Amino acid sequence: MEKAGTEKSGADKPMHVVVRALSALTHLAAYRQGLTLQQLHRQLEIPVGSMHRLMNTLEQTGFVSRSPTTKRYVLGPGALALGQVNDYEPFVIQPPAPLVEAERLCGETVVLTQLIDGRVVAVSIAGTERPLRLFVRLGQEVPLHAAASARAILAYQDPVFVEMLLGSYPRPSFTSGTLREMNRLIDHLALVRERGFDVCDNELDEGVWAVSAPVRSGPAGRVSTAVTVCAAWSRVADPADRARAARVVLDTAQALSLDSGYGGTFGPDPGVDELAALLSAHDAAAGAAGAAGGERP
Incomplete structure (x- = not known):
């Protein structure tokens, strides 16, 4: 002893x-x-x-x-x-009122995603009876590089942290339009910050278009969630329809931000006509990249 x-x-x-x-x-x-x-x-x-x-x-x-x-x-x-959470069930919530209102206004699926331990997870979905085949399901991780719902969050994180995340996880191609190359991803996140929203056009799901905006929380406006409208491409083929969906997303993000204690400014706040022009420019750039055999911007 x-x-x-x-x-x-x-x-x-x-x-x-x-x-x-x-x-x-x-x-x-x-x-x-x-x-x-x-x-x-x-x-x-x-x-x-x-x-x-x-x-x-x-x-x-x-x-x-x-x-x-x-x-x-x-x-x-x-x-x-x-410290990773493998079961995201505790983070899943009932769709908050702004999410439900967004689904009512645009008649499409509306998703709330959250950054959890380096993953972006769908924590709330306001569903719709209109048919839509989606990659994302409630409680499921979304790819960091290929989903507007993830990129709208990553665009507002520390650049070193983002570079580490994007470099540490696989970046597979889901469609011919999936954006995978690191430098172009970093440039794309800068574009998201510049215009205040992101678009995913046939990058994650064939025939699916999505628009996403960051939700700010607290006095400092920290971004850890994003709101996204997802629609079958055929239902938003008209640029005016895409612009209206983008405006709903921006309004919903602002409402959720206010509910989360943020009282500051929201940066770019384009109207429907300006959104239509921005989205048309995005489509033109994507078409040019596709014709050249490259990735979408």
């Missing part, structure tokens, strides 16, 4: 390298924008050589990711998976 006051044996002592690895991961969790190797070295007081070897190992095993542009480390998919 071990005597009182006796030091722990070597087998009972924590392994130094494990403690350092856990310290680095815990520290990075507080810095969504990431930290450079030198910052980690200084803040954790770990010798730079040891820090470099440690981060290399964590990167190779997927617990951290390093941006090739900023050289900052952020938590990788391995670390995020430790």
